[in-house]
Amino acid sequence: MLRYQLRAWVNPSCTTTRSLSTQRHAQRLYATSTRKSPVDFAAIEAKWKARWAESPPFQRADDIKGKPNYYVLSMFPYPSGMLHMGHVRVYTISDTLQRFRRMNGYNVLHPMGWDAFGLPAENAAIERGVHPAEWTVKNIDAMKEQMKMLALDFDWSRELATCDPEYYRWTQYIFLEMYKAGLAYQKEAVVNWDPVDKTVLANEQVDHEGRSWRSGALVERKKLKQWFFKVTEFSNELLKDIDLLENWPDRVKQMQRNWIGKSTGAEFEFPLATPSNQTQSLKVFTSRPDTIFGVQYLVVSPEHPLISKDSLPAEQSSSVLNFVQELNKVQNMEEAEQSKKGMFTGLYADNPLTGDQIPIYVAPYVLADYGTGAVMGVPAHDKRDWEFCHANNVVDKVKFVVEPSIKEVGKPLDQSEPFTAKGVLTALSGLYAGMKSKDAMKAVMRDSQKIGFGKPATQYRLKDWLLSRQRYWGAPIPIIHCPECKVVPVPKEQLPVVLPLDVEFSGKGGSPLARSEDWVNCKCPKCNGPAKRETDTMDTFVDSSWYFMRFTDAQNKTLPFDPKKASERLPVDIYIGGVEHAILHLLYSRFFSKFLLKQGAYTAAPGTKPGNGEPFNVLLTQGMVHGQTYKDPSTQRFLKPEEVDTTDPANPKIIATGEKPLISFEKMSKSKYNGVNPVSVVQEHGVDCARLHILYKAPPSEVLEWEDVSIVGMQRWLAKVLKQAESAKTTTTNGTQLPSLDNMTDSERNLFRETHNTIKQVTESMSSTYSLNTAISDLIKLSNSIGSSKLEASSPIYQHAVQSLITMMAPMAPNMGEECWETLNGVGCESVFKQSWPTWDEKALEKDSIDCIIQINGKTRLSINVPVATANEPEKIEQLVREDPQGQKWLADKPVRRAIVAKNGQLVNFVI
Ligand code: ANZ
Ligand code: ZN
DSSP, X not given: OHHHHHXXXXXXXXXXXXXXXXXXXXXXXXXXXXXXXXXXXXXXHHHHHHHHHHSOSSOOGGGOOSSOEXXXXXXXOOOOSSOOHHHHHHHHHHHHHHHHHHHTTOEEEOOOEEOOOSHHHHHHHHHHOOOHHHHHHHHHHHHHHHHHXXXXXOOGGGOEETXXXXXXXXXXXXXXXXXXXXXXXXXXXXXXXXXXXXXXXXGGGBOTTSBBTTTOOBOEEEEEEEEEEOGGGGHHHHHHGGXXXXXXXXXXXXXXXXXXXXXXXXXXXXXXXXXXXXXXXXXXXXXXXXXXXXXXXXXXXXXXXXXXXXXXXXXXXXXXXXXXXXXXXXXXXXXXXXXXXXXXXXXXXXXXXTOOEEEEEEOTTSOTTSTTSEEEEOTTTOHHHHHHHHHTTOOSSOOOOEEOSSOOTTOOOOOXXXXXXXXEEOGGGGGGTTOBHHHHHHHHXXXXXXXXXXXXXXXXXXXXXXXXESOSSSOBOOEEEETTTEEEEOOGGGOOOOOOSOOOOOSOSSOHHHHOHHHHEEEOTTTOSEEEEOOOEEOHHHHTTSHHHHGGGTTOSSSSSOHHHHHHHOSEEEEEEEGGGTTHHHHHHHHHHHHHHHTTSSOOOTTSOTTOOOOEEEEEEEOOEEEEEEEOTTTOOBOOGGGEEOSSTTSOEETTXXXXXXXXXXXXXXXXXXXXXXXXXXXXXXXXHHHHHHHHSSOTTSOEEEOSGGGHHHHHXXXXXXXXXXXXXXXXXXXXXXXXXXXXXXXXXXXXXXXXXXXXXXXXXXIIIOOHHHHHHHHHHHHHHHHHOOSOTTSHHHHHHHHHHHHHHTTTSHHHHHHHHHHHHOTTOOOGGGSOOOOOXXXXXXXXXXXXXXXXXXXXXXXXXEEGGGTTOHHXXXXXXXXXXXXXXXXXXXXXXXXXXXXXXXXXXXXX
């Protein structure tokens, strides 16, 4: 469906829905496979792929009534055209969890789509002359094929691509809602400007020397009108509600808190010594009002309104304005902020609390968009102030007004570096001398409030979201600029504002949209006069801030999504993705979700915490996949795989020198030659082994060190389970004739206990701890217990064990899960995925006897098996010891004077 829409848009005459080449590609996948396993995984996978295509084992979420909903979501990918191991990892996790939920009777939503706008497509157009739309559609096709190869079960009926007009129409709709609510606005902001190509550059297009990736020109900072979302309106809610996110990793929550960065302190308003009619005073934000006596100067940011011809004294005005202009030529914002440059403005202010007159400077280390864009300089107690002060010789002597509360008697205060901690106020602090910082802050606040000099203030580091991009490949901002009516939103019934397809990509002379005159020129919806379209497009983070909502109702033609459908499905129950999105994507999604809840676009589902609009209940951040690198120990050069002889995997050698290479695991990258292509892994080892291996190698949230030597372990295990299925093959109906616990023999009881223990452990791993690696090791242990059990394969308890094993393995290894299930139950049986997840009997977990360590006079002598019922009865244990030949030897016929039972009966010390 999706491809239809997109293709129709790209090329209205296109009718193919599936390219032949990708079909052939899929067939070719297995042709080269070189397998060593006795099991023909390729054949088994091909068989089940066909079988599932014919009769899908799962119903789609919409088809099921009366079951609880469950929404499993993995972060949708950018369609680069090639899956990497990180993708394979995240989708394997989500597919496993969603299959588990279905088998537990949930009505699961597990959708997939494409984060399809963005720069790479546009670069491809500039470099290779392919249209971004065409390039994107081709990549989507290729990646979807690869996903299907991995037996990932997504609900493709809800597939979406953010570059599809049917999707971005609603992105535009939500933008208009934001605009109407006063949350989308325009203001000037600094952008990277390429003076040669005359175009705006994204940060990624500026190299570390500050040069344009294309023209090589030094990039300039230029102020342009930009669109913003007022995220800061939600600062407090976004911060406060982090506490509600019980199932998010603490690390991510802390990153969100730091990003929002709430800071409390004071705002002081310093009167100017000679006020001009433009400005009377200068406001600063400080987190340390206790240092007010240490203020030796004030500093404003270069963008501060005080830095203007009208406000500056005539004498200094031109040199100061020159200084600021020069600063703007510094390519890199960050570099400017790091620099210690500064200049005296010629202005002075009064400090009403001290009576001092202090100079005002301008310096780029003060940020325009934090606090008031001005600071009080306290060199003794702030590192940046200290550095600035020393670099510019601002004062003769730094004034230390706070000292450590505990210091050595007689030792003078160390004045060689700033003292930034809180402490006790020194004699230089006037009537506050001797107070602790904490008390001094209160006292200073009280006194300065009385004289109207200061007031308490809260600051957030969070800034409004600059969302406009001077790019082509993004959702057009649905705004029209009319000379008469100014900014006019595009009426909703005229959405989508579709990207024109016939544009030229040269990378020069501004954005292709701005040069597309037919498109730019339009009529004003208000006065019908000639007007122009906004040519900026939206940041791709806008697209991804609401896609999880669209999935709840992906085909809706009249709204972004139906409120009822969204309310039934939201919040997402579990969201899985890379930790690199821990800040922005999650924060913006939280912002959208809270906004849309307020708008009534959906309501909080019953049973969830009401009204907070948090979009993701559980967040599972998966770790990176690192690849094995080989380095030459003498030159530290990274070696290509073909330079290393790995015939003996335990002993790799550098072919040229015979030396042992240095081995480490690092982030996969071309320059380290350590990338792994998932397609070749699957070709070589099979889908299920690849899935199991990836889940087994590390807990989901930790770094996974990929090597495929040990993947044979998974092949062996799967072969073993298949054999066990074979041995337990049944013709009779299973599961009905299990003897009761009391009637089981010891061997039966043992295997039964192992089975139920495993069910309990694996269920917990799948539903709450998500330690899928331990789930696999628990299953391996169970198959070992089955292998070493003395029971006949026809024993109902043996069969029950094998059945449970296969059922629990199926979500992770779906092909082999089906194959083993069919082997066990005969051709024509129902899919393993139609089975319900096994449950455990708490009683079966109880051990009927325990091993008890026997000490005689404090020395360990033997261990005996004691029935659980007698574990805490020393007389009975003594009896058992005496019945044991070994025990009899130690106790002889000496009377026991005292018996001490420890560790719940697992240890008994007899004093004789
Ligand atoms: C005087 C002072 C004395 C400061 C001292 C700190 C230590 P947080 O806590 O992160 O919010 N500041 C304020 N506005 C600024 C701006 N626009 N650009 C750069 N720095 C700015 O930081 C608050 C502190 O950051 C403020 O407190 C101010 O320096 C600085 F011993 O004021 B302080
Ligand atoms: Zn108009």
